[in-house]
Amino acid sequence: MIQYQKILELADEGLSLRAISASTGHGRPKVTEILQLAKDKGLESPLLDEMDDQWIEEFLYPHKSIENSGYGMIDFDQVHKELAKPNVTLSLLHYEYEVSCRANGKIPYAYRSFLRHYKSYADKYKATLRVRRKPGEIMEVDWAGSTAFITDRDTGEKIKAYVFVSTLPCSQLSYAEATLSMDLNAWIGAHNRAFQYFGGRTQIVIPDNLKTSVTRHTLKELVLNPTYREMCDYYGTICMPARVRAPKDKASVEGSVGTLSTWIIAALRNEQCFTLDELNQKVAKKLEEFNHRDFSKKKGTRFSAFEEEEKFALSPLPLKPYKMAEWRTAKVRPDYHISIENRFYSVPYEYIAKPVDVRVSEHLIEVYFKHMRVATHSRLYGKFGQLSTSKDHMPDNHKLYIEQTPENALKWAESIGENTLRIIQYLLDTYQVERQALSSIFALKNSSRRYTKYEFERACKEILSITNRPTVKLIQNQLKAIKKKDAEKALEKDVSLHEEFGFTRGKDYWGGKSK
Template structure:
């Protein structure tokens, strides 16, 4: 056995290569090789007691013990990188390794030895062991059992603040945030900020069975909170809640909660914060200290492990964070409106008395029937009882009634011509009951079904030249008269054209007779 420990200690004392070689009985070339590899791998004095010559040899030459058995050596860096890829497992890599050994006529390691050697390598040289977790695969979330507090400026009262914790098991990096409630809004907002802190989303989210995340969870059925499910879909992730009373399903966040309770909540016990923003600034300072604390048994820290071995595997975030919405149910009223928060929104009248789902966000109300959106409205704020009604949602008779307004009458007349507008304004000004005037004008509007705009304008122009008191009936009579007159003139014109083109007669002289 080469005296690795002695070589490193003599080099640390400043002994020359010649002196180290003479003292240990190894060639200067071998001593130089050992010192170069040790420097490259960051092995420096002072050495810990557990770092024996055998430990140092395995650390500097991990492949040496494997090659001595006559088996195909393992490429640990390749294995570690491949395990980071989706759907790649150690069993798959062992199968590929075994096939390669057979093609090279070398003896492969068994699967058990393959896993053991990789585990030893990853524990010594890497921050993460990918047998347990893949990078970017899971984010575990929970509320800390202990609480913090803020001080009310006016009353001096202490107000509870709850700590949300999210952990990525692969690198063990965590995110923490204080909220004043554990309701759905706080839960969703904390998730948004956790994703923003990590710079990406994971494939799976593992929460506890809170009401904010799970509506029902049994061995045969899982029903997620609709808003939480929608948030997961927005970030292209899957929610897999821990089993009821099974904290082992999310051990990383359970462990992080305990540590954060000490290093954040406990560390801030003497701080006096007067707002949630102040408290979160202090929480995030302690969080940075926590994530940058060096590992006790490995090189690096949680943040460096995340940056080097997990961040690349996170899915990119959407351009905007998820905007929370609430899901409710309502029954469509006989007036084809639904009610939410004392505001009324229309639905197509065909859905009267049907049960529908509402998706209510800060600026939009969407209505679904059998998972199909049937209506959407801008959300109403302010005075209770406001209505948002879409014209196309009304039955035909309601739509016709709603269209019969003075403004609609004037707008129609302007579209026909100045003479029509003059008649309409006269009728509205001289009729004592507005509703009667509107009905009269819209009966004239129906004339568009039989007459062109030109014909209506011409009739109105003629009637205003005949009398200063035009009526709708007189205009309608003139339309009918003009139509008849136009038809007669058209018929006469057609006859004249026919006679001009074809109305010639051969005289008697043509047939040998005499014209009289």
């Protein structure tokens, strides 16, 4: 057998390839190959007692134990690499291996033997085994059963702090933080920080059946909390809650909860923290120690396994973390406003008396009707009773009233004619209170909607020819009179036309006799 152990030890002492080859009796190409393989796989001196020549050979050439058996060789490194890709399974890789073996005249291993050899290889040489979990596929989340505490400075009272735990099952890398509640704000915020800690997002998130994540979960129906669903959509991940009373669906996080309860919560039992930030600083320190602890039965740590075998598979995060938003329902009031925390926001008047969905975020209020956004407002803070009203949401008559200003009134009058402008200017000059003048002008505007500009200007001209003190009532009466006079003239014209162009043949034409 090749003296692998001696080659590595001599190389560690700084001997040249020529000297190592002369000392071991192996050719320089073989010595170079062994040293390169050892470097690629991270095998360095000093070696452990169990790392004899047989162990090193199996480590550097895992396929050697089966290459002389007549079966086709399995490239375990390639299998492990390919298995990390989306939708690639061991059954697919075994099929490709079978095709390759038959093309080269080799006997392929059966699927069970293929699995056994891969599992033996991964258990021994890799920190992660990809038979059950693919890298970057799943993030499991939960609250720890045990609680931490912070101390009130004034009273000395112990206040509970709940520990959020998130785990990547493939590498077993975990994240933890303490919060003062388990409400929706804390739940969403913890997810944001977990994604930031891992530096990417997984394809699937598996929570428990908490109210902050699941509204209803039965055999026939799954309804997610709207805010939690929106967060998952924002990150482009799929939420697959664990089945009710099925802890195996998130076994990794269940195991991490127990372990982290020991290595973080129990480890801090004698520490005294007065603020949540102070507690989380100590939690973060313990978390780093936990993630960098060596595996008991494998080489490496959770962090090294994540860096080498899972980090590359995570999808990139959005530029900004998800902003917390809460969904509510409201009914549009008769004044086309909805009430959110005793502050009022307008909605198009067509939706009066209809139920709408409202998305409430820190700075924005968004109103949806049947999944279509119909209104958006900046969120109001401060005293109750404030209004946020958009002119676009008003009926036409409300718009006219709101837009009443002296400037708008004069501009409107100018668009009709000179006499109308004189009357509007007169009304603005004679009323002592501007609002009274604008109310009168508003009444005129409403009247103008039933008449043409020509009729309105004509009425104003006739009123000014009669009096120097025109009133709204006089103009309205004159408009009616003009309308009536024009209608009578039209009727007279119609009658005259009928008389002029009616039947003129008479009785003589039809054979009648005059008396």
